[in-house]
Amino acid sequence: DAKTTQPPSMDCAEGRAANLPCNHSTISGNEYVYWYRQIHSQGPQYIIHGLKNNETNEMASLIITEDRKSSTLILPHATLRDTAVYYCIVRVEYRAGTASKLTFGTGTRLQVTL
């Protein structure tokens, strides 16, 4: 699976948008971009994933550049409860329906402040 690069930490004021970048310059055509977050002492929580189109759900938006070499996770109105480590992961999904395991890096520690 392609490796990803994320900043180790970021701060965001409560109520503002949090924009978390991820670089995956070696991504291949059948690799999806997944985002998870992990709040202290809890299991990782799935946020969103996409292949090449921008995606939005109730938690966040995912913006993938046209060349797919980078992406940004957007939390539109960050709250204190969004303080967590955010992981950007690229993962192969095969036509047969199977997919590779998730390989975690060290992620970005997002601190939301008052």
Added chain:
Amino acid sequence: DTGVSQNPRHKITKRGQNVTFRCDPISEHNRLYWYRQTLGQGPEFLTYFQNEAQLEKSRLLSDRFSAERPKGSFSTLEIQRTEQGDSAMYLCASSLGRVFRNTIYFGEGSWLTVV
């Protein structure tokens, strides 16, 4: 949807003892994963099952570790002769394993402290 359930949530054991963790995946999920996470690190893959078949094992899974999923539903992870270096959070996850439905969902983890 009851989510992925792990038991026990916390376990303190003496060095040399055996411990077993149980994972109940989301209903109908045929893929089940085990990960380990130490402080300050991201989760590390240990092994995964497709139904009852164990299809991949990490080099991290030493001979003291054994995972089973006998009926393709719940799974157990046993650590024999525990060492202090085994202290970590053990995470279980599951996925449906179908086209466009491969999202992996994690449980809350089982914390192991070896004293």
